[in-house]
Amino acid sequence: GDSVTQMEGPVTLSEEAFLTINCTYTATGYPSLFWYVQYPGEGLQLLLKATKADDKGSNKGFEATYRKETTSFHLEKGSVQVSDSAVYFCALHSGGYQKVTFGIGTKLQVIP
Amino acid sequence: GAVVSQHPSRVICKSGTSVKIECRSLDFQATTMFWYRQFPKQSLMLMATSNEGSKATYEQGVEKDKFLINHASLTLSTLTVTSAHPEDSSFYICSAEDGNEQFFGPGTRLTVL
Numbered sequence: 001g002d003s004v005t006q007m008e009g010p011v012t013l014s015e016e017a018f019l020t021i022n023c024t025y026t027a028t029g030y031p032s033l034f035w036y037v038q039y040p041g042e043g044l045q046l047l048l049k050a051t052k053a054d055d056k057g058s059n060k061g062f063e064a065t066y067r068k069e070t071t072s073f074h075l076e077k078g079s080v081q082v083s084d085s086a087v088y089f090c091a092l093h094s095g096g097y098q099k100v101t102f103g104i105g106t107k108l109q110v111i112p
Numbered sequence: 113g114a115v116v117s118q119h120p121s122r123v124i125c126k127s128g129t130s131v132k133i134e135c136r137s138l139d140f141q142a143t144t145m146f147w148y149r150q151f152p153k154q155s156l157m158l159m160a161t162s163n164e165g166s167k168a169t170y171e172q173g174v175e176k177d178k179f180l181i182n183h184a185s186l187t188l189s190t191l192t193v194t195s196a197h198p199e200d201s202s203f204y205i206c207s208a209e210d211g212n213e214q215f216f217g218p219g220t221r222l223t224v225l
Contacts, residue, residue, distance in 0.1 A: 032213070036216070041221075042218065042219070043118075043205060043216060043217060043218035043219035044156075044205060044216045044219070046215075046216070089155065089156070093213070093214060095212070097143075097144045097161075097209055097211075099146055099158045099161065100146070100156075100158075100207065100214055102155045102156045103155060104154070104155045105154070105155050
């Protein structure tokens with residue numbers, strides 16, 4: 001079945017540091033890939049997505065590229081801010097009214 | 113993008129009571145909705161898939177008599193936690209699919225005392 005593996009946190013960075021959160025997946029077919037963000041006490045928000053190989057999703061300075069050859073969708077940001085502190089979930093959706101499969105979530109803490 | 117709402121956002125109840133959570137797709141029709149549960153510091157786990165006009169499909173290990181799901185219209189699905197106990201305290205999130213993508217609600221935090 002489908003699965004998503006993402007690095008466990010917490011990840012602690014200083015403000016303006018470079019961020020990478022690794023995510024790899026296994027799936028049948030050609031899934032869409034997503035990064036969701038969950039701020040403390042809140043629900044999920046879609047951060048970015050990519051629907052096919054080599055697509056790059058981007059939003060709010062975050063980027064991730066759909067790499068079919070390495071089955072990866074790593075999240076990156078060049079300069080993190082304190083306000084980026086949250087839990088980040090990598091996820092995949094195989095389409096056709098199938099469930100979304102989530103990674104375990106990576107907590108990011110950005111310190112001033 | 114499409115909007116999915118949940119009500120209530122937070123609920124506190126006594127042990128033994130039942131709690132109903134609503135999930136609505138506000139600007140599209142969703143033949144399929146999903147209910148997820150998130151334990152503290154853990155990922156989201158699918159509980160059940162809800163199809164309009166038919167019985168929900170539950171994931172292995174989820175008690176269908178405990179978590180009643182009704183999908184009476186193309187824009188509304190409800191999850192009722194019956195005879196709630198403290199171990200049912202959790203964050204419940206629904207999603208609705210428009211045929212291409214799933215859109216998530218903001219979640220409902222249930223606390224059972």
